Structure formats: C-alpha cells, structure tokens
Amino acid sequence: MTAENSKNPSNGPVRNWFRGVLLDWDRTQMLICFLLVGLLALAPLFIHSTYYLGILILAAIYAFIGISWNIVAGFTGQLLIAQIIFLGIGAYTTIVLFNYYLVSPWVGLLIAGLVAGLFGIVVALITLRYGLKVDYFALFTIALMVALRTLFLKWKFVGGAVGMWFRLTEPSFDKMIFADKEPYLYIALGLVVIGLLVQYRIYRSKMGKYFLAIREDEDAAAALGVNTSLYKTLAVVIGAAMAGVGGGFYVMYVTFIEPPQVFNLGLNVEIVMAGPIIGGLGSLAGPLVGALLNKPFAEIMRGALTEGRSGSSLIVYGAFLVLTIMFMPRGVTGVLHTIYCWIIRRFTSEEPGEDQNGAA
Amino acid sequence: MSPEIFFQIIVNGLFTGGIYALVAIGLTLIYGVLVIVNFAHGEFLMLGIYVAFLGYSLFGVDPYLIIPIAFVLIFGLGALIQRGLVQRVLDAHPLNQIILLVGVGMLLVGLVQFFFSAEPKAIHVPYETAVISAFGLRFAIARLVAFFASMAISFFLYLFLHYTRTGKAIRAVSQSRDAARLMGINVTFIYYLTFGIGAAITAVAGALLAPNHRMIPTMGQSYSVIAFVVVVLGTMGNFIGAFLGGLIIGVVEAFAGFYLGGDVKIIASMLIFILILLFRPAGLFGRKRA
Numbered sequence: 001m002t003a004e005n006s007k008n009p010s011n012g013p014v015r016n017w018f019r020g021v022l023l024d025w026d027r028t029q030m031l032i033c034f035l036l037v038g039l040l041a042l043a044p045l046f047i048h049s050t051y052y053l054g055i056l057i058l059a060a061i062y063a064f065i066g067i068s069w070n071i072v073a074g075f076t077g078q079l080l081i082a083q084i085i086f087l088g089i090g091a092y093t094t095i096v097l098f099n100y101y102l103v104s105p106w107v108g109l110l111i112a113g114l115v116a117g118l119f120g121i122v123v124a125l126i127t128l129r130y131g132l133k134v135d136y137f138a139l140f141t142i143a144l145m146v147a148l149r150t151l152f153l154k155w156k157f158v159g160g161a162v163g164m165w166f167r168l169t170e171p172s173f174d175k176m177i178f179a180d181k182e183p184y185l186y187i188a189l190g191l192v193v194i195g196l197l198v199q200y201r202i203y204r205s206k207m208g209k210y211f212l213a214i215r216e217d218e219d220a221a222a223a224l225g226v227n228t229s230l231y232k233t234l235a236v237v238i239g240a241a242m243a244g245v246g247g248g249f250y251v252m253y254v255t256f257i258e259p260p261q262v263f264n265l266g267l268n269v270e271i272v273m274a275g276p277i278i279g280g281l282g283s284l285a286g287p288l289v290g291a292l293l294n295k296p297f298a299e300i301m302r303g304a305l306t307e308g309r310s311g312s313s314l315i316v317y318g319a320f321l322v323l324t325i326m327f328m329p330r331g332v333t334g335v336l337h338t339i340y341c342w343i344i345r346r347f348t349s350e351e352p353g354e355d356q357n358g359a360a
Numbered sequence: 361m362s363p364e365i366f367f368q369i370i371v372n373g374l375f376t377g378g379i380y381a382l383v384a385i386g387l388t389l390i391y392g393v394l395v396i397v398n399f400a401h402g403e404f405l406m407l408g409i410y411v412a413f414l415g416y417s418l419f420g421v422d423p424y425l426i427i428p429i430a431f432v433l434i435f436g437l438g439a440l441i442q443r444g445l446v447q448r449v450l451d452a453h454p455l456n457q458i459i460l461l462v463g464v465g466m467l468l469v470g471l472v473q474f475f476f477s478a479e480p481k482a483i484h485v486p487y488e489t490a491v492i493s494a495f496g497l498r499f500a501i502a503r504l505v506a507f508f509a510s511m512a513i514s515f516f517l518y519l520f521l522h523y524t525r526t527g528k529a530i531r532a533v534s535q536s537r538d539a540a541r542l543m544g545i546n547v548t549f550i551y552y553l554t555f556g557i558g559a560a561i562t563a564v565a566g567a568l569l570a571p572n573h574r575m576i577p578t579m580g581q582s583y584s585v586i587a588f589v590v591v592v593l594g595t596m597g598n599f600i601g602a603f604l605g606g607l608i609i610g611v612v613e614a615f616a617g618f619y620l621g622g623d624v625k626i627i628a629s630m631l632i633f634i635l636i637l638l639f640r641p642a643g644l645f646g647r648k649r650a
Contacts, residue, residue, distance in 0.1 A: 079455055081399075081462065126634055132641050133596070135397045138458055139588040140633065142399075146585045147630040150623055215453075265581060269466060277459060311473025311577065314466045321463025325449060325456050 023350050025340060026203070029285035029333065033196050036288055037189055044182050053181040059295040060188035061250050066275035066287030067195040068242030071202060074282035076235035077215030078128075079138035082145040083243055084268035085123075086116040089148075090244025091251035091262060092158055098175075099167045105176040109248040116244025117237050124233040130222060142265070149263035163258025166251065176252055184253055191249060192288065195242065202238070203284060211235055215282070243272070269317050270298070277324050280331025289332050294320075364496050369614045375503040377610020378510040379565050383583055384590035384602040385514060386562035392534040392597030393554040396446065396457050400465030401587055402580030404559040407434055408566025409575045410472055416483045416570075423483055423570035424505070430567045431560045438559025439552040447551060465580070473577040480574045488572055506568040513561060514603055521599065530554055534597065582626065589629045592636055595643030605644070 021027040043056055065087060072080045090112035097103035097111060123144065127137045153161045171179045178184060202208045210231045213221040222228045250271075251257050261267065279290025301316045324331065344350060383405055390398045408430045415426040441464060449457050490501040521527040532540040533550045541547050590609050594601025609629060616628030636643065 073455055077453060077455060079458060081458060126637050132637070134454055135596070136592065136637060136641070138399075138454075139397065139592065140637065143585045143588055143630055143633055146582060147626055150626050154624060265462070266466065269462065273459065273462075281455070310478050311470040314470030315474060316470075318463045318466030318468075318470055321459050322445065322467065325452075325460040325463065326445065329452065329456060 023344070023348070025337060026200075026284055028340065029283065030196065030200055032285050032336075033288050034193075036292065037192055037196075040292075041186070041189055044185065050181050053185060055296055055299060057181060057185050057188050057253060059291050060185065060192050061246060061253065062271055062275050062295055063288040063291035064188065064191040064195045065243055065246040065250070065271055066279070066291050067192075067199050068239045068246060069272045070276045070281065070283075070287045071199060071211075071242070072235050072239035074276055074286065075203065075208060075211040075215065076232060078232055078235060079134055080141055080236060080239065081138045081273075082141040082265065082268055083239065083272040084262065084264070085141065085145050085148055086120060086240040086243040087247030087250065087271065088152075088257075088259075088262040089119055090116040090247035091257050092152070092164075093244070094248035095164050095166055095251050095257060096158060099164065104174050105248065105252050106174065109245050109252075112248035113241040113245040116247070117241030120237040120240025121233065123240075124236045128229055128232045128236065130218075130229045134218075145263050145265070145268070149259045152259035152263065159258070161259070163256060163261070166255040168255060188249065188253075191246065196284075196288070198238075198242070199287075200284060207231065207234065266314055266317070269321065270294075270313070274298075274317060274320055276331075278320060278331055280333030283331065283333040283337075285336075286331055286333045289336075293332065365618075367495075368497050369618050370611055371497055371499065372503075373611030373614030374607055375500075375507045375610070376614065377607035378507040379569060379606075380583075380586055380590055380610050381514060381603045381606025382510040382565040382568075383562050384587045384594070384606045385517065385599060386558040386560075386565075387587045388591045388594070388597055388599060388602040389530075390555055390558035391591065392599075393530060394442075394446070394450065394551060396450070396461070397588075398555075398558065399458055399461040399584065400468060400580075401558075401562060402582070402584030403465045403468040404434055404438065404562040404580070405566035405569075405583045406472065406575070406577060406580035407437070407468060408563030409570050409573065409579075410476060410566075410577075411563065412567040412570035413476075413481055413483055413575060422485060423567055427509075427564055427567045430563050434563035435556040435560035439556035441559075442552050442555035446555065447548065450551075465584075469577050469580065476577065478577060480576050482574045483570050485571050500572065502571040505571075509568055510565060513564060517557075517561065518599060526553070585626070586629060589633045591643075592633060593643055595646035598643070598645045601643060601645040 021031055040056060040060060044053065047053055047056070065083075069080070069083045072078050072083070090109075093112040093115045094105055094108040097108040098105055103111070123141070127140045152158060158164060168177060169175060171177050176187070202211070210221065210226050213224070213226055214228050214231060218228050247262075274294045275290035276287045277290065278293055279286030279288065298313065298316055298320075328334065330337075383401070386404070387398055387401045390396065390401075411430040411433060412423040412426045415421045415429065416423055445460060445464065446457070449460050485502075487501045492499045492501065492504070519527075521531055529540070529545045530550055530553065532543065532545060533547055533554075537547060540550075586609060590605040591597075591602055593609065594603070594605030609632070612628055612632065613625040616625040620627070
C-alpha cells in the first residue's frame, strides 16, 4: 500500500482508509450500521409525532436485543430459542431494584445484566456440555420459559399475575425518567452503538473465530482443540447479559411488566428473533437492519391487513419467519452482500471479501 | 394420605398421561424419521380440539364422531406442511428448521385466534360431568374414554409400524435414510406420511380432550413443552419410551398438582427435565451417551 501511495500522491490517508473499509465487507457492514444509527439520531429533527418516535425507540431496543441473540444463535449457532427468559429476568431485576430499593436504573441495568448473565451460566451448565444433543438446548429454553411464567405468576413479591408498574415519579436524569421521547431514543441508540462495538470486537477476536467454528462443525472444532463447552457457555453468558440489560431498558420504557406478556414465545419472536432473522442471522449488520424493518413494517401490516383483529400480529410474525427461511435464508444482509460483490467486481480489480455470515 | 386418594391420584395421572403419551408419540415419530424437533407440535393438538369444536357448533355432532375427520384433515395439513416447507430445510442448519417450525406454529395459532377469537370455548355434551364409581374410585366418563382411546390408538399405531409394509418402511427410514433409499423405499413419501401421522394422532389427542376441556388458541404451547419433557425422558425417537414417558409424566404431574396446586405442576416436569439432562441425557431407553 505504501509503495502505491508514493506513486500516486492523490491517494490521501483518509481516502486510503475509506478504500480499505469499502473493500472489506465486515467493515462496510459496520459503516452501514453507523450511518443508520446516525440517521436515527437525526430523526427527532424531522419526526415530531410521539407515536412514530416510540416506534423508532422500540426498533432501537429490538436492535440491541437482536445483537445479543445474534452472538449466541448467529455466530455460535446455539439453539437458544427462548432468549426472552434473560430479557424477562433483566426486566424484573431492574424494576424490583427501582421500586423496592430505589436503585437508580443506571445501576439497575448493570445489575440486571449481571443477574441475567449468572442465570445464563446456570442454564448453560445444565444443557451445553459437550456430547449433549443440540436439540436439548432449544427444548430446555422453551420449557424453562413456560416454567418461569408459572413461577412468576405465583410469586407475590414481583406482583404475581397482576404484574408490576414502574413507580413513575417526576422526570429526573438519575431515575432515567424523562418527559419527552428523545432522551429514551438517545439512550437506546447508545446501547445499540455499544452492542455493535461489542459484537464487532467479538467477531474479530479469536473467541469469535471459535464461535464460528462451533457453529460450522462442533465435532471438528473440538477435535482441533477448541474447548467447545467453554465457548458455548461464554456465548450464552454474553448474550444473556446483554439481553438482561436490554430487558431492563425495555421495561423502563414500557413501564409495565407481567409474566404472560414477557415469558411469551410471541414476544420472543417479535423482540429477539425477527430482527436478526430478517436482517440476516450471523451477519454484523443483520440485527440492526432487521430491527429497523421489523417493527415499523409489522405495525403497518397489522393496521392495514387486519384492522388490528386478534391474532393478526401472530400471523404477521409467523409469516415473516416462514417466508424469510424459505426465500431469503441469509436475510436482507445476504441480498446486500450479493449486490456488494457485484459492485466490487464491476468497479475495482479486487476480489470481494468472503462472507462469513449466516447459519444458513 | 388414604389409599383411596393415592389410587385416585394415580388414576387421574394415568388419564392425563394417556393424552400426553399420544402427543409425545407423534413428536417422537417425527423426530425418529425426520430428525427434526417439531416445535409446532402442540399446535396440532390445538387444531384437533378446534376441529371438534367446529363440528359441534356448526352441525351439533358429538366430538367423538369428529375424530376420524380430524385425523384426515390434520393428516393432510401435516403432509402439506412437510411437502411445502419442512422438506426444503431438511439439510439446513437446525436453527433454520426450528425458526421455520416456530413460524408455522405462530401462523396456526394466529389463524385460529383470528377466526375463533382468543376467548375460551367449550363443548357441552350430556356426558360432560358423568362419573362412574367403582372400587371406591371415581372415573369421569369423558376422561375414561380418552384414556382407553389413546391406549388403543397407540397400540394400533405400534402394530402398524411393526407389521405392515408401510410401517416397516417408516422404521427403516428412521434407522438409515440412505440404506432405506437403496432398498427402493420412496423416502420423500415416507416423510410426508410420517409428518402427517405425527400431526394427525396429536390432533386426535386434542379431539379426545374436547368434551371436558376448555380451549384457547394458545393452549398448544404447554402440550408442546410436556411432549418435549416426555420424549427426552423416554429417549428421543423411541416409541415405547414416549408411551411410558407420557404415563409417567402424567402421574408425576398428578402428584405434584395434589401437593403443590394445579398450576405449579409444570415445575415438576421442569425438575424432571433438569434431572434427566444432568444424570441421564440419553433418556430411560437410550444407550449411555446421548
């Protein structure tokens, strides 16, 4: 590169850097993500309706939670279907700490992540030993979700079947309560940026390579000396902790939680699974791109198709999942990658970078 | 606990367990042949009970008479789902298979909720609360019928799998896909058939529940979970294991319900699940290593 530089003085360092980013599909995806985050950050300048801002905030929260699932399911290929259990535990932790012990949600979110992560360790220890059938993990998480729903319905301390309202007081920064929607949007976007960076660091690290190796062929990875039980557990714990933080912020924003609503496969698909799957499971940009399509599109479809009749959101999300798996298993990012390869081949002499995406 | 209560709990547990056995046999059959966990499994039970409701509310037909119709309808639906959807992801990553089936399950629940609403529905038949007393025990007629019907269906299915050409072909495919194909078995057809049968007997279990069971569109999920526990207990893909596992889980739940209260019995199933995973992951009928 330096030799080329000296020959062609018009190639400044900035331009070279930019060229390097665009020739690398992974870094191009990150660029797309940060452009999207930037656009979202500017959205309040143009959108004043609280309804639409609310959709954007939820989309950002879904993106963060989607990233957490992407690390477990997309990178590592683990069948953690009911990720929502960690989200629920994080949400309950945050709300209990705030309502009963007046712990500021800023701290509460971190504790929520910690508790959810610890719970993730327990789940992983039971189900992720090497040699256990992979399906067991999926079965176990769904069964655990139903059991937790029953348990929380009976548990009076956390409100039981009545659920729990966030004890709202006058707006204040350290209680994370705001009169306007904008601060929520910026906190959510902050989470998304952190999530994107964490995801990228993991992806580029040695651990990330182990994750991908486990996804592609666990036996082969173990034969090459990867401690598969350890790395599967790590993936689940990271995903669980992030989902716990995301769940904490989610409940801060919606201000109410009840067991049937949160320990629910329907909500699990809406919040956790739909985004990464539509966007492209296992890709870097997938969770964010998917979440931005998921929430607004589902709202429009629900209104337009069925006038909000009962069951319609299940139909919309069920169709989302089925259609994506049948016709676009690598998601929107997969389509973008195909276009990207075409552009790179057409306009440069380089070969486009290999795509590491996709459990598909 | 007096012996009457003890035996009454066992009887109740076996009655529930009969239904569980039928649902779990459907799941284990599909797993054994297709090596796919049907995450939409409980939804077929829900469809069965709603078919019975439809027949009852439209034509006033007794739910038991609708069972053959439910079998045929859901068999067709199952074969169709296999042909149109599941067949195409058989070689994909397990995650894609699960996502697809979760999606199918949501679609089914959503459609039923759309047409029947989320309100609980019930069928009222003359023998709804009829009870026979014998040996100091009480047997609710509807549940007695459901139990013996599910025993009979399991028995005939077992005979079918072991003593007919088609049944033997199904078992051959479950033992080795490639060897079966080399022997001239139409493996794809066996797949349609298996998914159809697995879905249909689960729907029959639903229709058997119809006379004394309230129905809501989301009821399938808890049956899915119980069926998961049962097949893991009885070794995935094992017919006898699913049958006995269903009865065992039924009895365990009945005792848990007696001591802990009805809603908490799922916790007992969950504990069993954890214990199996920790100490005997291959299940009761499997070889040592899963």
